Amino acid sequence: MQLSRIDLADLHAPKAIARAIFAQLGTIDAPVPVGQIARALDITDIKTQVFGGFEGMLLTDTVRSTGAILANTRYGNRRARFTIAHELGHFLMERHKLSGDTGFTCKAQDMREMRADKRHYRQEAEANAFAIDLLAPFKLFDPLLSQDPDLKDAQRLRDHLNISLEATIRRMIEHREECLAAVWSRNGRVRYSVKSGRFPWITCMRGERLPQLSLASQIVANNATGFSSVTETNPLAWLSRSDIELFEQTRMASNGHAVTLLLADLADADDDEDDSGLNELSMPTFR
Ligand SMILES: [Zn+2]
CATH class of the missing domain: 3.30.450.20 (PAS domain)
Structure with a gap:
């Protein structure tokens, strides 16, 4: 697999970076080969095993001259795939400030972060947004959705995309119009x-x-x-x-x-509510 990091250099939004990677990849089948993609984008080493104290780690420097990823498999390989994608996000979003001298150390809580009110939260939320866009692109996600929301869809998508059930449910909530x-x-x-x-x-x-x-x-x-x-x-x-x-x-x-x-x-309850574009602004934190 050949990918160019140069084409991604001026991009900062998680969605835009994921989109640019898929544009280079062309047609792709599920599950998305996240390890191969990371290696083609200058991640020299990926270690997956049971680690203590962190969920994922990216060893790199400020200018991202090189990168190595450690992903914890304590909660299974599906979670580890998400972790690899998350760390790749930190690597490609060069504005993300290192969390220590040797790179980024991310905990299980960081993998669920959606808040944006502090730099650390925002960086983690952006790495998560990139990870789910990379692992569950709508092109591969949407064909498996039923007409009405159903947890069985999430389980089928889990197996199809090889990501955790939690990640597919979050994606469903974020993406479906209900x-x-x-x-x-x-x-x-x-x-x-x-x-x-x-x-x-x-x-x-x-x-x-x-x-x-x-x-x-x-x-x-x-x-x-x-x-x-x-x-x-x-x-x-x-x-x-x-x-x-x-x-x-x-x-x-x-x-x-x-x-x-x-x-x-909400059809009856909020009949008179104007929900055009205001939702994201008023989105509360979830914990
Ligand atoms: Zn992180």
Whole structure:
């Protein structure tokens, strides 16, 4: 594989860089060969193994004369692929300031960062935006989406693109036009949630039990592994307002991990709201 870094030199936006890489690659099949792409862009070495204390590391210098990537496989190879793409993002976005003398050290939390209000957050969020654009380009992502939002799509996309289920769900929420959110839980307690800009405030907080009124809490209590159907639910289970039609679907794994997709129908509630372009500005943080 041959790629030119010169063509990417003047680009700074994550999307633009990913687009320019695909323009050089031409037609490409899933899964995206992230290791080959990194090597073709002057990453001389990629080490994937179980490391302690960090999720990913990029050894480089300010002018990016060379680069080497370490990616932790503690949470599996799919997560490691995302980590490689994330570190490649830091390498190609030359405005990103090194986090230490020898390059970048990124923790698991950095791989989920979406905030932009501090330089560190913004750099991590940009590396994540680049990683998902590189690993899940819409050309390969969209053909596997059903007409209506469904967690089964996320699982198919996980296998097709060889990225984590979490990454595909985040991509679905960000990309689909419906108003979506997802809540990850373990043993019935909320771990974290992600929502699209228009989705109303989710009332349950990290560490709390899944809401008693929710269908998810019943599914988890019954240890009903697999996918539930998409079912209308009491909006007050998850939200502080009752004027919204709310649907939920849960995927429960055998190890106590579950993810619940929430779909809000705002058609009646926000009829008079002008949502043209204001969503991103008002997007809150998700934790
Ligand atoms: Zn990072």
